Amino acid sequence: SQTIHQWPATLVQPVGSPLSLECTVEGTSNPNLYWYRQAAGRGLQLLFYSVGIGQISSEVPQNLSASRPQDRQFILSSKKLLLSDSGFYLCAQGGWGSSNYGYTFGSGTRLTVV
């Protein structure tokens, strides 16, 4: 079965500091991977997706970037955080080959920029 490891669970960072969130996947190869952000009381906004190593597509212009250095590793970064970067960040893996046809989500990182 597929498992997504995402860390850290919570993070408090000052404005202007850098950010690195990591997501690793087990139990599959060449997965489609996604980064979503959820602002308080809002839906999930797709930030980036990747269909393979080194392949990154950005959905919205923003202060963030993503990288996929290995098949099962997806990293979300920022050089200088803004207050508006606060939110709940979720890594997800597309699971169309699985029996339930759903995404597998990581447990999420709650980022507060202060």
Added chain:
Amino acid sequence: GQNIDQPTEMTATEGAIVQINCTYQTSGFNGLFWYQQHAGEAPTFLSYNVLDGLEEKGRFSSFLSRSKGYSYLLLKELQMKDSASYLCAVRGSDNTDKLIFGTGTRLQVFP
């Protein structure tokens, strides 16, 4: 463009039935998903519809009409633990498998 609409909030009583609607306008369609999300947690998969009609899974059912761009999630015999947000998501017809989510419906179940 892509637009997915759901009511923001709903309330219901324990033991009752509630229907959460979702309408969508997307540039392609290859399936509609419903997820449940408890506060502070990741979403969990509930249902998937790609053909018109009703899919039933225990207390939860989901309906799809592709011609109307419409889906609903039906929750029966509501329990207090069903208090959560319910997210409607549409998969496009490209090969990226990406899901576009609605803003979610926060359901509160009262005793």
